[in-house]
Amino acid sequence: MATQPTAKRITDIGPPNYEKFLHPVITKNYGQWKYHETLAPGVLCHVAESGDKIYTVRAGSPRLLSIQSLRLFADLADKYCGGHLRFTSRNNVEFMFDDVAKIEPLKRELQAAGFPVGGTNNSISNIVHTQGWVHCHSSATDASGLVKSVMDELCEYFTEQKLPAKLRIAVACCLNMCGAVHCSDIAILGIHRKPPKVNHAVLPKVCEVPTLIASCPTGAIRPATVEGKQSVEVIKEQCMYCGNCYTVCPAMPMNDPENDGISIWVGGKVSNARSVPKFTKLAIPFLPNNPPRWPEVVGAVVNIVNVYAQNAKKFERVGEWIERIGWPRFFELTGIPFTRYHIDDFKHAGLTYARSTHIRF
Amino acid sequence: MADNGKRKTKLLDQLESGPWPSFVTEIKKASESSPVCDDLLGQLELSYEEKQGHWKHGGIVGVLGYGGGVIGRYSDVGDRFPNVAHFHTIRVNQPSGWFYSSEAIRTLCDIWERHGSGLTNMHGSTGDIIFLGTKTSELEPIFKELTEAGFDLGGSGSCMRTPSCCLGPARCEWACYDTMKLCYDVTMAYQDEMHRPPFPYKFKLKAAGCPNDCVASIARADLSIIGTWKDDIRQDDAAVAEYAAQGLDIRKDVCDRCPTRCMDWDGQKLTIANRECVRCMHCINVMPKALRPGVEKGATILIGSKAPIVQGALLSSVLVPFVPAEELLETLQELIKRLWEFWDENGKNRERIGELIQRVGMAGFLDAIGLDPVPEMISAPRDNPYIFFQAETEEK
Ligand code: HEM
Ligand code: HEM
Ligand code: HEM
Ligand code: HEM
Ligand code: SF4
Ligand code: SF4
Ligand code: SF4
Ligand code: SF4
Numbered sequence: 001m002a003t004q005p006t007a008k009r010i011t012d013i014g015p016p017n018y019e020k021f022l023h024p025v026i027t028k029n030y031g032q033w034k035y036h037e038t039l040a041p042g043v044l045c046h047v048a049e050s051g052d053k054i055y056t057v058r059a060g061s062p063r064l065l066s067i068q069s070l071r072l073f074a075d076l077a078d079k080y081c082g083g084h085l086r087f088t089s090r091n092n093v094e095f096m097f098d099d100v101a102k103i104e105p106l107k108r109e110l111q112a113a114g115f116p117v118g119g120t121n122n123s124i125s126n127i128v129h130t131q132g133w134v135h136c137h138s139s140a141t142d143a144s145g146l147v148k149s150v151m152d153e154l155c156e157y158f159t160e161q162k163l164p165a166k167l168r169i170a171v172a173c174c175l176n177m178c179g180a181v182h183c184s185d186i187a188i189l190g191i192h193r194k195p196p197k198v199n200h201a202v203l204p205k206v207c208e209v210p211t212l213i214a215s216c217p218t219g220a221i222r223p224a225t226v227e228g229k230q231s232v233e234v235i236k237e238q239c240m241y242c243g244n245c246y247t248v249c250p251a252m253p254m255n256d257p258e259n260d261g262i263s264i265w266v267g268g269k270v271s272n273a274r275s276v277p278k279f280t281k282l283a284i285p286f287l288p289n290n291p292p293r294w295p296e297v298v299g300a301v302v303n304i305v306n307v308y309a310q311n312a313k314k315f316e317r318v319g320e321w322i323e324r325i326g327w328p329r330f331f332e333l334t335g336i337p338f339t340r341y342h343i344d345d346f347k348h349a350g351l352t353y354a355r356s357t358h359i360r361f
Numbered sequence: 362m363a364d365n366g367k368r369k370t371k372l373l374d375q376l377e378s379g380p381w382p383s384f385v386t387e388i389k390k391a392s393e394s395s396p397v398c399d400d401l402l403g404q405l406e407l408s409y410e411e412k413q414g415h416w417k418h419g420g421i422v423g424v425l426g427y428g429g430g431v432i433g434r435y436s437d438v439g440d441r442f443p444n445v446a447h448f449h450t451i452r453v454n455q456p457s458g459w460f461y462s463s464e465a466i467r468t469l470c471d472i473w474e475r476h477g478s479g480l481t482n483m484h485g486s487t488g489d490i491i492f493l494g495t496k497t498s499e500l501e502p503i504f505k506e507l508t509e510a511g512f513d514l515g516g517s518g519s520c521m522r523t524p525s526c527c528l529g530p531a532r533c534e535w536a537c538y539d540t541m542k543l544c545y546d547v548t549m550a551y552q553d554e555m556h557r558p559p560f561p562y563k564f565k566l567k568a569a570g571c572p573n574d575c576v577a578s579i580a581r582a583d584l585s586i587i588g589t590w591k592d593d594i595r596q597d598d599a600a601v602a603e604y605a606a607q608g609l610d611i612r613k614d615v616c617d618r619c620p621t622r623c624m625d626w627d628g629q630k631l632t633i634a635n636r637e638c639v640r641c642m643h644c645i646n647v648m649p650k651a652l653r654p655g656v657e658k659g660a661t662i663l664i665g666s667k668a669p670i671v672q673g674a675l676l677s678s679v680l681v682p683f684v685p686a687e688e689l690l691e692t693l694q695e696l697i698k699r700l701w702e703f704w705d706e707n708g709k710n711r712e713r714i715g716e717l718i719q720r721v722g723m724a725g726f727l728d729a730i731g732l733d734p735v736p737e738m739i740s741a742p743r744d745n746p747y748i749f750f751q752a753e754t755e756e757k
Contacts, residue, residue, distance in 0.1 A: 010508035011426060012552040018457035018541050021465065022531060031530035031539065035650045046532050054532065064384040064493070066391035067470035067479045074463035074470075085466070087459040087483050089527065089576045096532070114382050128486065133408035134384070134401075135434060135450060135493060137416040142408065144384040145376055152379030183580040183676075214710065250417050257412035270580050272572035272587075273643045274620055277579050277676055291409040292372040315618055315643070 023084040025054045025098045041161050042117035043103055056096050057106050059115040060126050060151070060158055063091040064134065064144055072113060080106045090126040090168075092119050118159040122166055124305070125158070127151060129171035132190070138243035139173035140190035140260040141289050146171050149293045150188070153302050164312040164321075167305065168269070175242055185318040186301055187265035187280045190289075192241035194259045195234045196252035200226045207249035215248045240346075262287045262297050266304060266330075267319030278319045281352075283334075285341040300336075307334050326360045367392070370402050372409040391479035397494060398478055400444035404436060422449055422497050424504040428558040430514030431500060447496045448478075452489035452515035453507060454548065454555075457541040458528035459484060468510045476503045486581075487565070488525030489515035513552075519711075520558035521551045522565045529570035529588075535645065536570030537588030537658040538686035544568050546690050551697075560701070561708035571654065572642045578663075578677070583714050584700075585663040585677040586693070592655035593635040594644070600651035601631045615644050659685040662696065665715030675715045682737035699730040 029048035036046040044056040077085040081097040107117050119125040132143035173190040213221045220238035245252045268280035287296045312321035322330045331338045344352045376385045392398035415438050422433040432450040439446030478494035485491040515523035529540030567578035570588040578585035611626040623637035645652045663677035684692045708717050718726045
């Protein structure tokens, strides 16, 4: 528990004001930007109404960063950017400066330190992801290891801009999806496939039964007396393996090495450009958990990226491409088997049934 | 143990090769300054061997007077890896747009080197700086040093979560309002709600400067603020001609990709029927030197997105079609006040506001917060005839 407060304890001050962190060229031209160009993958040039220019170099990071690497970034910021740097919404690091001659040396230093430069325009940017086995209790798989394994194979798509459009990948290690996986071009989602195992011996000691029952979104948990002790039971048919119960009660473990695994989802997008934002849809219901390099998952993702890259037209995001060619052709081109699990059977399932005779043959 | 006294991590070591930067390498780097990282690697290696996680929930931890900002984390194999038996996460509120000075980064690193594992996430999916792994006894000292350095904790639990925003006017010509300032002002206005959980469940707000929505606000915020404009797209015909001269196929790559087909190119002149433009940004993205958002700028406010837990996932939908940029903060604060009152009165435990609206219906929700229905809120009027008329209408 917390220790005694000190005499002048500071609270509720909020984050530091961003203004003091901005590069002087940004402060001067704040809100007065005219246009920008992408000079090379990972290198942007923004031009202000005043004619001032600011250059940006973007590099990929594993998101999980040691203070040693952060200090390296700080040193680079001092050397090239007057001490200014930022991070992007997809966990890339960006360096901004006003001297065009610094682009190449900075790129070289970043690359030498192992941080690839890229992630702009029609590339695969960094994979947003969650904690996994590194730090979370409900994970069906690891997130960082999956990201590393997939990005190792797709790195050339990060450092070049050769896809028909942007391609965004996300990883979440359980269906809580702490990382916005539901609206990505390709989503890698850890899944459990068995209800929690109830540890009747421990449960009455560590858990509050009413709270536990209330925690289940589908009402699958009901009170039960087991060997004379108050406990609970799980109605198997009603459980969709969300792990909520385990969050409130450690005597309901979900982890199951054989049955936990990975599903792949495709065709989501967040931006409003051209078509409206879309959710991801199921492509592959289950792949095995195969650390340290998850060859089945990496193979499946690389296959989808390659088929998309060969078949989509300019500007088509994955979801827009599939809308044009239709789902039957998506399954045919990718060679992914279509199964009963692809057909929704939860609430409002009918909305995804084909309610017309518009069929491509 | 390997020769250097470090644990052997045969599986994890395989994740150090390859072109993408390795988190295993990062954990090893951090172990130079903090030996707890060796136990983290040991436990992680065990997870890789057994294909299962080894973390569990435990008692609530935090700093005095705050109900959030720290996530308690305990190992279920703490006897084998004692240095990570307690391994709590701290969420530190990031500056708007994730801008830093090298000095601020070093300050954060020094605090975290003194009191924790030296491992961070830059950043967590909500936007916070994540300090990954420390003991309960270190929380109060970390908090003291953070606040003295001008940083504060972010939100966790059933509270206002740390707001986040795209960099907007700091470096993007398309920003239709000041996302950085709005994010900062909102964060400062709701410090109490961020630090002392008052709600049935979490509440998130994200601010994007234009419909490209670089912070995915439409997908991951209960309140999504997305910049837009009301007047015509600003058009520079000379620059359009230049794009054409450089080989851009304006008909195919711009006009034919416009979702409402409101653009026309006759080989000389680009014409936009601006009343039919839905502000999707496509043409502007393709020709940034020639086309720009208009000058009557502001934002659309959307409500209700959330991840699948508990009742299924939602995207945000339009609540207020347009608020002028200069009125945005005030409008938002009034709206938030009414939303929270409604949620407070009607929300069930762990029910996000989007789910509550689904349960009571959008129309009832609008009545409760005193907003008039407008057609911008829907993609089409209802197609089912089960209309529940209100009592007073029947009596008339
Ligand atoms: C070509 C013009 C564009 C520019 C200059 C631009 C600018 C930016 C900037 C500055 C960021 C970093 C935002 C932050 O971290 O605060 C960003 C991220 C992002 N933008 Fe855009 N944007 C452009 C077009 C688009 C379009 C057309 C889309 C979607 C179709 C889009 C989707 C995204 C996404 C998903 C991110 C997060 C990616 C990352 O951090 O790597 N952007 N963009
Ligand atoms: C019952 C539901 C949920 C549970 C039990 C849960 C649990 C957790 C836990 C334990 C963590 C901490 C991971 C760690 O650092 O050790 C976490 C992180 C997080 N959660 Fe959830 N979560 C739930 C639902 C959600 C939902 C619905 C969202 C958002 C839509 C969400 C967003 C986040 C975010 C943004 C983080 C930070 C993780 C990161 O940046 O890697 N969570 N969640
Ligand atoms: C492939 C399955 C899906 C995955 C892996 C996934 C993953 C995620 C993740 C990780 C987040 C957290 C965002 C944050 O950090 O703030 C999230 C949020 C969200 N997801 Fe999904 N999702 C999936 C499916 C869906 C579906 C089918 C829907 C809607 C029908 C949906 C709607 C949402 C919404 C509205 C949010 C809002 C985030 C929030 O509560 O802050 N997702 N999702
Ligand atoms: C409570 C709701 C509804 C009721 C009571 C209802 C009732 C009827 C009735 C009595 C008929 C005439 C059947 C006949 O003469 O053989 C009919 C025909 C039809 N209804 Fe409905 N209906 C309802 C909703 C709908 C909806 C929601 C749709 C479509 C979205 C729909 C589409 C049709 C069509 C296409 C026909 C055939 C019309 C024709 O042959 O001219 N109905 N309905
Ligand atoms: S997605 Fe699930 S397992 Fe992963 S960090 Fe979030 S709650 Fe934990
Ligand atoms: S895993 Fe989820 S659905 Fe299954 S019993 Fe637990 S709370 Fe209910
Ligand atoms: S959301 Fe719009 S204004 Fe904000 S950074 Fe992205 S493109 Fe620029
Ligand atoms: S912004 Fe979109 S809808 Fe508007 S003219 Fe351009 S392409 Fe068409």
